[in-house]
Amino acid sequence: STLSDIQTWGQFARTRPQRPEFRVNHELNEKVSIFVGDITAIEVDAIVNAADNELTGGGGVDAVIHNAAGKHMLRLECRTLNSCPTGTSKITGGYKLPAKYIIHTVGPKGQQPDQLRDAYQSALDLMSERQLKSIAFPCISTGVYGYPNEEAANVALRTVRLWLESSPHSIHIERVVFCLFGEKDREIYNRLMPVYFPYN
Numbered sequence: 001s002t003l004s005d006i007q008t009w010g011q012f013a014r015t016r017p018q019r020p021e022f023r024v025n026h027e028l029n030e031k032v033s034i035f036v037g038d039i040t041a042i043e044v045d046a047i048v049n050a051a052d053n054e055l056t057g058g059g060g061v062d063a064v065i066h067n068a069a070g071k072h073m074l075r076l077e078c079r080t081l082n083s084c085p086t087g088t089s090k091i092t093g094g095y096k097l098p099a100k101y102i103i104h105t106v107g108p109k110g111q112q113p114d115q116l117r118d119a120y121q122s123a124l125d126l127m128s129e130r131q132l133k134s135i136a137f138p139c140i141s142t143g144v145y146g147y148p149n150e151e152a153a154n155v156a157l158r159t160v161r162l163w164l165e166s167s168p169h170s171i172h173i174e175r176v177v178f179c180l181f182g183e184k185d186r187e188i189y190n191r192l193m194p195v196y197f198p199y200n
């Protein structure tokens with residue numbers, strides 16, 4: 001899916017929240033999207049991988065990304081990076097993916113909001129450091145790492161909203177896509193998007 005195929009939140013939004021947490025900002029609404037499906041299909045500058053500390057391409061979305069990018073080449077590059085502490089990010093090529101790069105970020109094991117925030121923030125910082133303009137996130141830590149989905153979504157949405165509003169680099173960002181795979185996350189993000197990205 002190219003970015004022009006993926007509606008922005010501003011184009012999509014229908015139901016107003018009762019109590020939005022943030023003010024209406026139409027410019028921001030045009031920079032965020034929800035995508036339902038497989039993250040390896042998204043043609044963005046960088047997809048984010050929910051990696052492990054050793055960057056081994058173990059299971060879950062990590063394995064799916066390694067398989068789609070081409071296991072061998074990606075594993076070789078990951079090996080040169082010498083692991084990745086929790087809450088930080090490292091970047092590799094995208095190889096056979098439609099995405100140009102993969103930003104490997106390591107979320108917490110269990111409900112650790114500061115570490116989850118750091119994971120999202122470090123991915124966004126790395127994207128802008130490399131002058132990339134679009135990024136797609138999976139729901140980091142909500143699989144094997146066991147972060148409760150709704151709490152994780154609140155951290156993800158708040159972190160992206162605050163980063164887009166406050167980073168001096170965010171002016172160059174064209175799109176942040178939240179890639180939702182499970183049914184649970186679809187329901188949660190449809191409910192929470194208007195809280196963090198209200199419109200009128």
Ligand code: ADP
Nearest residue numbers: 038039050060061138139141142143144145181
């Ligand atoms: P973690 O170890 O960080 O918990 P997982 O890969 O186990 O990572 O799960 C993270 C999230 O990725 C889960 O919400 C899962 O539904 C989602 N996921 C699994 N496969 C894909 C995929 N192909 N594209 C996008 N998201 C995916």
